[in-house]
Amino acid sequence: MARVLLVDDDGAVLAALAELVRAQGHEAIPVSSGAEALPRLDGADVVVTDLAMPGMDGLELLRAIRERDEALPVVLLTAHGSERVAVRAMKAGAYEYVSKPFDVDEMAVVIDRAAEARALRAQSRRLRAEQAIGRRIIGGSAPMRRLLEAVGRVAPKDVTVLVRGETGVGKELVGALLHAESPRAAGPLVRFNCAAIPPELAEAELFGHVRGAFTGAIQGRSGFFAQAHGGTLVLDEVGELPAGVQAKLLRALQDGEIQPVGAGRLEKVDVRIVACTNRDLEAEARAGRFRADLYYRLAVVELVVPPLRERREDVPELARELLRRCAERFGVEDARLAPALVDRLAASDWPGNVRQLENTIARLVALSTGGEIGPDALDPTPGLAPPAPPPGAPPAVDAGVEGDSPGEPDRPLTLREQLDAVERGIIARAMTAAGGNQSEAARRLGVSRGTLIDRLKRFGLAPDYGGARR
Incomplete structure (x- = not known):
């Protein structure tokens, strides 16, 4: 489905165009002037505009569109005798022109071709970008x-x-x-x-x-x-x-x-x-x-x-792509999502967005032995902690065991302990950022490698990075 912006100061023509576009299965956005069209350009796949309009005419609108998005197809409606002006418009970057009164079938074909050209151009650009960044881009919504x-x-x-x-x-x-x-x-x-x-x-x-x-x-x-x-x-x-x-x-x-x-x-x-x-x-x-x-x-x-809740139609394809990545990473063969599970995923709000969905899929695959994963896999698993709450959720309250008295409050940390905790976190993040390379982590922290090794041992980080590269 394409979003078609229709621009004409003639209400009858505008209504006929809108009816035609909707009959094709596209979304029609009718406006009565070029000035009204400009704020509606974002998200439009095709523009159909009359050539002769008061105020901003079709040629002016075409030039304004070309400045903002030169790839957006613009179809001009011209009266008989305006073919010379229409040819000028084609040289200025119009996709096509159709004479008034237009033939319904001809107009339908032109709009479909323009929408297809827009989609193919977007697909080509996406494939080039995917190749450049080394990962798929999922976003058909x-x-x-x-x-x-x-x-x-x-x-x-x-x-x-x-x-x-x-x-x-x-x-x-x-x-x-x-x-x-x-x-x-x-x-x-x-x-x-x-x-x-x-x-x-x-x-x-x-x-x-x-x-x-x-x-x-x-x-x-x-x-x-x-x-x-x-x-x-x-x-x-x-x-x-x-x-x-x-x-x-x-x-x-x-x-x-x-x-x-x-x-x-x-x-x-x-x-x-x-x-x-x-x-x-x-x-x-x-x-x-x-x-x-x-x-x-x-x-x-x-x-x-x-946010993901505003593009739910992307969730099924996104979930399957994340499943493919996780199955490959975990060595799980023939893992697939049941249609009912996909429906549950698409119906969720995902306050943590793609990251939360990715973690959920990783959990499903990690607990799977292969084959189809059903909707029940989203429910808590006996013997395992429940899935992490979404970001922003209130912390769980530990009610304790009936009859137990409240425990002693935790002892407050001393200043030395607080400083050690901060330093430990800085060093751990530096080691992670350096991929476990001690020399690179020391360079990032501005200390010698020997000093870093002493700190790793002091804070109990050495075992985590025992196989770290020099």
């Missing part, structure tokens, strides 16, 4: 098609993009697509999770540092900005950046320059920023919790990734 079309329009233009969406919707995938379809595709794609780094380390991680810049900095290292030079830097959870780092990020965006911690010089960088967040940064800026000037710099183009 209208919200996802609109998002992917917007990505295709924005990616070639070297502007900063803010990607908004709930936790788990796949914002990082949008960042990868923007990079893969951009002129920077041959350059590096670097990701930086602003929420995973303690505030005191965020500046050094982003912009780098020189030797001796702070305690433990026995050697200098380049930051994520320098690593992304010539490519794209994806800033996950950008709303978590400390205020001081926000100011330095703003300068990097404005001037294309960074200053490593402890350095007395500026360095030029050529980086495209894609910022991702699950927050409403505009509201955060109004409340004074995020720099307003940085928000406007980041949101040159703003894309919103729809």
Whole structure:
């Protein structure tokens, strides 16, 4: 089904076109002027517009459409004697023109061909993007098609993009697509999770540092900005950046320059920023919790990734693709989802979005011995803990055993224990980010490898990374 935007100031013609489009099984969006059409272009697959209209005529509307989306097919309706103007319109990029009064069968064929051309172009672009990022993109629903079309329009233009969406919707995938379809595709794609780094380390991680810049900095290292030079830097959870780092990020965006911690010089960088967040940064800026000037710099183009509950028709195909990946990873043969199970999955709200669906499918496959997985597999399994609650759900309350008295409250941690817990978490994240490579993790942390090994043993992390590479 295609979304067909119909533009004509003649109410009778508009009604006839709408009836024809709906009879073909497409969605009709009728408007009576070019000015009304412009705000409705997002998500349209085909535009059918009259040539002669008061105010903005069909040619002006065509030019405006070509500036926004040159791949959107535009069909012009022309009166007899206007063929010369119609030929000019074809040279300007119109898909086709049809003379008034139009033949119903001819118009139906033109609209179907235009919708098919749009779909084939989108499919071709998606296949190229899938090849570039090495994974399938699933999104046949209208919200996802609109998002992917917007990505295709924005990616070639070297502007900063803010990607908004709930936790788990796949914002990082949008960042990868923007990079893969951009002129920077041959350059590096670097990701930086602003929420995973303690505030005191965020500046050094982003912009780098020189030797001796702070305690433990026995050697200098380049930051994520320098690593992304010539490519794209994806800033996950950008709303978590400390205020001081926000100011330095703003300068990097404005001037294309960074200053490593402890350095007395500026360095030029050529980086495209894609910022991702699950927050409403505009509201955060109004409340004074995020720099307003940085928000406007980041949101040159703003894309919103729809939650899974708004694109339920994608769930069956998405679930089967996730099943294929998990079955391959776990070595489970011939695993498949029963139709009743797919129906239950599609009917769920998925507050944790794609990430929650992926974890659910992984659990189903891990507990499967192969063959068809039925809807009962979603129910709690005897002997196993129940599935994790969705993100945002209230914590479970332990009511205890009847007759038991409440237990003693936990002893509060000392300052030393709290600091050790923070340090342990930083080191564990660095080891994970370095893929278990101790030398790389030490470089990221700005300490010697010997110091890192001592800390791994002290915090009981050595067994987890016992097979770590040097």
